[in-house]
Amino acid sequence: MWKTILRRVLLMIPQIIILSIIVFILGQMMPGDPFTGLITPDMDPLVIAELREKAGLNDPLPVQYKNWITKILTKGDFGLSYTYKMPVATLIGSRAINTLWLSLLTLVLTYLIAIPLGMYAGRYNNSAFDKGVIIYNFVSYAIPQFILALILLAIFGYKLGWFPTTGSVEIGVQKGTFAYFLSKLHYMILPAITAAVLRTTGTIQYLRNEVIDAKTQDYVKTARSKGVPIDKVYSHHIFRNSLLPIAAFFGFTITGLLGGAVFIETIFSYSGMGELFISSITSRDYSVMNTLVLLFGVLTLFGSLLSDVIMTIVDPRIRIE
Numbered sequence: 001m002w003k004t005i006l007r008r009v010l011l012m013i014p015q016i017i018i019l020s021i022i023v024f025i026l027g028q029m030m031p032g033d034p035f036t037g038l039i040t041p042d043m044d045p046l047v048i049a050e051l052r053e054k055a056g057l058n059d060p061l062p063v064q065y066k067n068w069i070t071k072i073l074t075k076g077d078f079g080l081s082y083t084y085k086m087p088v089a090t091l092i093g094s095r096a097i098n099t100l101w102l103s104l105l106t107l108v109l110t111y112l113i114a115i116p117l118g119m120y121a122g123r124y125n126n127s128a129f130d131k132g133v134i135i136y137n138f139v140s141y142a143i144p145q146f147i148l149a150l151i152l153l154a155i156f157g158y159k160l161g162w163f164p165t166t167g168s169v170e171i172g173v174q175k176g177t178f179a180y181f182l183s184k185l186h187y188m189i190l191p192a193i194t195a196a197v198l199r200t201t202g203t204i205q206y207l208r209n210e211v212i213d214a215k216t217q218d219y220v221k222t223a224r225s226k227g228v229p230i231d232k233v234y235s236h237h238i239f240r241n242s243l244l245p246i247a248a249f250f251g252f253t254i255t256g257l258l259g260g261a262v263f264i265e266t267i268f269s270y271s272g273m274g275e276l277f278i279s280s281i282t283s284r285d286y287s288v289m290n291t292l293v294l295l296f297g298v299l300t301l302f303g304s305l306l307s308d309v310i311m312t313i314v315d316p317r318i319r320i321e
Contacts, residue, residue: 001312005305012301019297024065027290030281055082068290079287083280088287092273092295098168099265099272102188102195103257109196110253114203115246119239121204122211133204141201149194149267156190163190166269191268195261199253203246210242244311251306255299 052058056067071077078088121133157165163186164170170183214220215238223233258273265274273292280288 001309005309008305008308012298012305015301016294016298020069020294021065023290023293023297024068025061027286027293028061028064030284068287078291081280081285081288083283083285083288088291091288092276092291095271095273095276098270099258099261099274101184102192102261102265102270102272103254105185105188105192106195106199106257107253109192110199110203113196114200115207115243117200118204118207119211119234119242122208122215122242123234123238125208125212130208133208137201137204140198143198145194145198145263146267148198149191149264152190152194153267163187168271187270191264191270194268195257195264199257202249206245207242210245211238214238214241247310248307250310251303251308252300253303254306255296255303258296258299 056064059067068079071079076089078092080086081088081091084091117133117136121130124130153165156162168184168187169180170187173180173183220233220237223237224230261270261272262274262277264270265272266278269275273295276288277292279285280292
C-alpha cells in the first residue's frame with residue numbers, strides 16, 4: 001500500500017504543475033491589478049506605472065509565472081500581499097487556523113446530525129420518522145446556503161442576540177486563556193450549524209439507502225436465523241457495513257469543508273481563508289488569490305488519496321493497486 005501511496009503522490013506533481021499554470025493564467029486574465037484601487041484624480045500616473053514595473057506586472061506572462069513558481073519552490077516564498085503588506089504565507093497561516101477549527105466543528109456537527117437520522121430512517125423506513133427525515137432532506141438540499149445563513153443570522157444573531165454576527169473572537173480577550181477558547185467557540189457555533197445542516201443531506205441519504213439494502217442481504221438473514229437479537233444485528237452488522245460509503249468520502253468531506261467555507265465565512269464576516277479569498281479577488285491581490293486557489297486544489301488531490309487510504313483501513317477486502 002505504501003508503494004501505491006508514494007506513486008499517487010508522485011503523480012500529483014504534474015497535476016499540481018498544470019493546476020498552478022491554469023491558476024496563474026486565470027488570475028492574470030482578471031481586469032485591473034493590485035494598484036488599480038490606488039488610482040485617484042490626484043494620483044500621478046507615473047507613480048502607478050513605477051509600482052507596476054517594480055512588481056514585475058509589465059513582464060511577459062511566462063516570465064511572471066517563472067518568477068512566481070521559482071520563489072515558491074526554492075524559498076517557499078508565495079509573494080507579498082499588496083493589500084495587507086505582509087508575506088502571503090504569514091497571512092494565510094493566520095487565517096487558516098480559524099478555518100481549520102470552523103471546519104472541524106462543522107464536521108462533528110454534520111456527523112452528529114446525519115448518522116443517527118440516516119441509521120434510524122433506514123431501520124424504520126416508511127415510518128413517520130422516515131418520512132420526516134425525507135422531508136428534512138428535501139428542504140436542506142433545496143435551500144441555498146446563503147439563504148439559510150441569512151435567515152439564521154437574522155433570527156439568532158440580530159433578533160435574539162444569542163450569537164455574534166461578525167468576527168471570529170471577542171475583542172480584548174487575552175489569547176491562550178479559557179475565556180479566549182470559549183469566545184472562539186461562541187463565534188463558531190452559528191456558522192458551523194449553518195454549514196452542517198446543509199451538508200447532512202448526502203450522508204443521510206447514503207446511510208438510509210445502505211441500511212435498507214443491507215436488511216435484505218443474506219448475512220443478515222443468516223444472523224437472524226441463528227437467533228441473533230435484532231438490535232445486535234443492526235449494531236454489529238448492518239450499521240458497520242453501512243458506514244463504508246461514508247468513510248469513502250471522508251477525505252473529500254474534510255478538504256471540501258476547508259475549501260468550501262467561502263460563502264459561510266463571507267456572510268458571517270468570519271476571519272478565515274474563505275473570507276480572505278473573496279477579499280483578495282475584489283482587491284485584485286493576485287499573490288494571495290493564486291496561492292489560495294492552488295492550496296484548495298492541492299487539498300482536493302490529497303483528499304482523494306486520503307479517502308482511498310481510509311477505505312483500505314476500514315474494509316480489508318479493498319486494496320489500492
